[in-house]
Amino acid sequence: MLKRLLTVQKVLGLLLVLFSFSMLPPAVVALLYGDGALLPFLYAFALILGIGALNWVIAIRASHELRVRDGFLVVVLFWVVLGLSGAIPFWLSPEPELSITDSVFESLSGLTTTGATVILRIDGLPHSMLWYRQQLQWLGGMGIIVLAVAVLPMLGIGGMQLYRAETPGPMKDTKLNPRITETAKALWYIYLGLTISCALAYWLAGMSGFDAIGHAFSTIAIGGFSTHDASMGYFDSTLIEMIAVVFMLLAGMNFALHFIALRRRTPVIYTQDSELRFYLFLMILVTIIVTLALFYTNTYIDWEDSFTQALFQTVSIGTTTGFTTDAFYYWPPFIEILLLFLAFVGGCAGSTGGGIKVIRFLLLIKQGLREIGRLIHPNAQLPVRIGGKVVSHRVVDAVWGFFSLYVATFTLMYLALAATGLDLLTAFSAVAACINNLGPGLGTVGAHYYDMHDAGIWILCVAMLLGRLEIFTLLVLFSPAFWRR
Amino acid sequence: MHWRAILRLFGILLLLYSISFLPSILVSLWYADGQWPAFATSLLITVSAGLILWLSNLRKRHPLSVRDGFLIVTLFWAVLGMLGALPFIIGLNWDIADAVFESISGFTTTGATVIEEIDRLPKSILYHRQQIQWLGGMGVIVLAVAILPLLGVGGMQLYRAETSGVAKHEKPTPRIAETARALWTLYFALTAACALSFWIAGMSTFDAIGHAFTTVATGGFSTHDASIAYFDSIAIELIASFFMLAGGINFVIHFLAWRKRNLWLYLNDTEVSAYLLIFLGGVLAVSISLFLAAAYPSFLEALRHGSFQVASILTSTGFSTATFGLWPLQIPLLLIMLSFTGGCGGSTAGGIKVLRVLILLKLGLRQLKQLTHPHALINVKIGQRPIMEDVLFSIWGFYVLYVIVCLGLTLAMMAAGLDLESAIGAVVATVNLLGPGLGVVATTFAEVDDVVKWLGVFGMLAGRLEIFTLLILFLPAYWRH
Numbered sequence: 028m029l030k031r032l033l034t035v036q037k038v039l040g041l042l043l044v045l046f047s048f049s050m051l052p053p054a055v056v057a058l059l060y061g062d063g064a065l066l067p068f069l070y071a072f073a074l075i076l077g078i079g080a081l082n083w084v085i086a087i088r089a090s091h092e093l094r095v096r097d098g099f100l101v102v103v104l105f106w107v108v109l110g111l112s113g114a115i116p117f118w119l120s121p122e123p124e125l126s127i128t129d130s131v132f133e134s135l136s137g138l139t140t141t142g143a144t145v146i147l148r149i150d151g152l153p154h155s156m157l158w159y160r161q162q163l164q165w166l167g168g169m170g171i172i173v174l175a176v177a178v179l180p181m182l183g184i185g186g187m188q189l190y191r192a193e194t195p196g197p198m199k200d201t202k203l204n205p206r207i208t209e210t211a212k213a214l215w216y217i218y219l220g221l222t223i224s225c226a227l228a229y230w231l232a233g234m235s236g237f238d239a240i241g242h243a244f245s246t247i248a249i250g251g252f253s254t255h256d257a258s259m260g261y262f263d264s265t266l267i268e269m270i271a272v273v274f275m276l277l278a279g280m281n282f283a284l285h286f287i288a289l290r291r292r293t294p295v296i297y298t299q300d301s302e303l304r305f306y307l308f309l310m311i312l313v314t315i316i317v318t319l320a321l322f323y324t325n326t327y328i329d330w331e332d333s334f335t336q337a338l339f340q341t342v343s344i345g346t347t348t349g350f351t352t353d354a355f356y357y358w359p360p361f362i363e364i365l366l367l368f369l370a371f372v373g374g375c376a377g378s379t380g381g382g383i384k385v386i387r388f389l390l391l392i393k394q395g396l397r398e399i400g401r402l403i404h405p406n407a408q409l410p411v412r413i414g415g416k417v418v419s420h421r422v423v424d425a426v427w428g429f430f431s432l433y434v435a436t437f438t439l440m441y442l443a444l445a446a447t448g449l450d451l452l453t454a455f456s457a458v459a460a461c462i463n464n465l466g467p468g469l470g471t472v473g474a475h476y477y478d479m480h481d482a483g484i485w486i487l488c489v490a491m492l493l494g495r496l497e498i499f500t501l502l503v504l505f506s507p508a509f510w511r512r
Numbered sequence: 513m514h515w516r517a518i519l520r521l522f523g524i525l526l527l528l529y530s531i532s533f534l535p536s537i538l539v540s541l542w543y544a545d546g547q548w549p550a551f552a553t554s555l556l557i558t559v560s561a562g563l564i565l566w567l568s569n570l571r572k573r574h575p576l577s578v579r580d581g582f583l584i585v586t587l588f589w590a591v592l593g594m595l596g597a598l599p600f601i602i603g604l605n606w607d608i609a610d611a612v613f614e615s616i617s618g619f620t621t622t623g624a625t626v627i628e629e630i631d632r633l634p635k636s637i638l639y640h641r642q643q644i645q646w647l648g649g650m651g652v653i654v655l656a657v658a659i660l661p662l663l664g665v666g667g668m669q670l671y672r673a674e675t676s677g678v679a680k681h682e683k684p685t686p687r688i689a690e691t692a693r694a695l696w697t698l699y700f701a702l703t704a705a706c707a708l709s710f711w712i713a714g715m716s717t718f719d720a721i722g723h724a725f726t727t728v729a730t731g732g733f734s735t736h737d738a739s740i741a742y743f744d745s746i747a748i749e750l751i752a753s754f755f756m757l758a759g760g761i762n763f764v765i766h767f768l769a770w771r772k773r774n775l776w777l778y779l780n781d782t783e784v785s786a787y788l789l790i791f792l793g794g795v796l797a798v799s800i801s802l803f804l805a806a807a808y809p810s811f812l813e814a815l816r817h818g819s820f821q822v823a824s825i826l827t828s829t830g831f832s833t834a835t836f837g838l839w840p841l842q843i844p845l846l847l848i849m850l851s852f853t854g855g856c857g858g859s860t861a862g863g864i865k866v867l868r869v870l871i872l873l874k875l876g877l878r879q880l881k882q883l884t885h886p887h888a889l890i891n892v893k894i895g896q897r898p899i900m901e902d903v904l905f906s907i908w909g910f911y912v913l914y915v916i917v918c919l920g921l922t923l924a925m926m927a928a929g930l931d932l933e934s935a936i937g938a939v940v941a942t943v944n945l946l947g948p949g950l951g952v953v954a955t956t957f958a959e960v961d962d963v964v965k966w967l968g969v970f971g972m973l974a975g976r977l978e979i980f981t982l983l984i985l986f987l988p989a990y991w992r993h
Contacts, residue, residue, distance in 0.1 A: 096884065182883065361926035368919060391912050398909025399984050403579070405664060427908050428879025431872050438849060445842035452932050499883060508884045
């Protein structure tokens, strides 16, 4: 055990060294804009590089192969350690003035691509700080892609192995490259490609270069951080909002599908994937409902506005990105709750989205319907199918188990947050927004989490981690059986 | 679908049900409150309808199938629910939405009310309300113990007496009619004991009988607006708590414990012991929270009100000595979670039921173990018995649908104009068969639109019929032969 812990330490040391280099671009931005926030990034760079190098050197002889089980530990530590390290610039810098608690929250919110912020006035911050926040989400998204597509299925988390079974018949021999690093590289190219296209589109539509890159970062990462307090509403441009819709939808799809489509140079795979079809179906259905509701409650006077706003907000919240336009806060409450519920479903497996993931939701629904069917025909064998293939027992068990613990941890955090004094609506939306990695909640956590006290912030940090790590990855570390042998 | 046999059955049921209007007539005459014509009319209508149905299908004695069972069960509650509304419509001139809501709330033993001044109603009407809950409870016992396990709804197969660990060689009795008789005797006995205890503790005879009716049925209707708080008596609250908890236990266990004169059977049953632990845990958590939040001046006060509310809410009775929605911080939320957990299967309580919640939790924990030992074959066990996969599927499906119904109703109620807190409260009040809710519906449903009341009726039926039984009727596949 100890030997493998050393290997884990070595890997983490290496990761920290790599991460420290991410402090340099913001430093360059600080120099370019002369915004006076250079020092925090340089200090952070040195500190993180030092700690990383130290850990790497201490464990330098460790060369044990990591077992699958160690994967859990690595993944958790990756996010926790990077989350803490990423807090350093926030804490060191006088703008924004953040306590340690708040710094960690902001950093985690970036790396888990949640997008919830404790900062009251974003617009006045130094450009390097703004860049840093956007960059954190972009890097987080890269990590998530690898996590979701390569690591979690290997670990057998909550049905994620399902997505492997998903590839339809003729595609069976086209699996993603078996080794994690090669798979990662392929996915990162796609990720980079999407980011560049998005930035270009934003820039052509009228954003400044700085804003275009920054928002492309947080759009493809399905994060939701913005360089402005008013989020997407700042630009007041339907064109920009529609560009965002397209890229949010793309980022919310399984990146393995993007890979296969590019490899085979044909978009046919998109139409064959049942999870994708259901994902789009849900988006369309909810957009229609919201459009109708907006129009008939006179929130917007004409159909065009009702539709575009409904589309933007539905996709933004449904994929768990979390961009908002100013008017969202004045919408009828039932629409806000409907959209919040949609965020629970979240993005597709293998994307940067949050929530419980479309495929699990699809499976749960089919399960429920199947049970009713079995009451009518008790002796019929009605296995649950996705994409025409029968879902194995193991996977079904894993999904149930996931959902059971998801509900249990949600409930506990909700209780804990309510115990700190928050009203029930705010507490519910705060936990929902964080565990689903959405970002903005409702009530007093609609725009930002500035008013939340420390106890609540820590609870929400746990929520963000649990959500991003798909519950089990974190919880399994607490079971004694994991540490034995 | 054996339509004519079903109609015949309902004819008989209506005739039997019409008898239940007689006590109300007697009460009305006794207290001279002038309502007896309304009850007499209701009786006549019910008798006529019953006679028509029965006589026109006199010879259609087909044995009924499992598929018929779903329809019968749903219609039973819906039809009797409507008929119970007649006195309200005829005697008090209520509109249909209010009358049906109140009546269905009675039969499903929910206990949510649209009435704002209960104390001023005629005694016979008050009696009628209490009685429909008691009758509803009788129906629920049979439903939960004999019928749902046969239909195999949502894991209820687990309650088949012959598979329960306690009753391995001993089932209450094999046929529904005999099972019913045995359990009803128990139910009567508990009601009588409860009424006597209430009376000794100081309630008037009328109140004692009325509250005994709704305590054992875990319904929650009271003859007073202030509910149990009206009496301001610790003795009465303790008696009520005891009998509410009893009402929330599997009646099969009551039967066996009585037959074998063995109290240990309660603790030997996994579900009952979990239920009692949840109760104790809830009492501690709520009382300590109340005390720490300074909601009551002393710990004893906090304990008194905390334990009463926990008993009332866990068993989905809904009696109150305080408006729990106004309690501070996380306490209302904790109580709502207890409400979703509910009582034991095979009892009059609502909610998801303790056994299902236990199994759902175990499913989650099993996955954790599975991750560490990916090739192991781990069973989910209750007591010593492993649960079969198809039962697990069934429980799981139930849970998913329960959540969907609750979420869907919450949205619908919000679309109908309620704020989030009231919508959640209304859903908890109806689907979990609790009675009191939160926000606008914290004490009564008097202030809400008719749409919300009808949604509430749907919720109450869904909750009482364990979701599946109701939803299956909406599937086209069900109606095709």
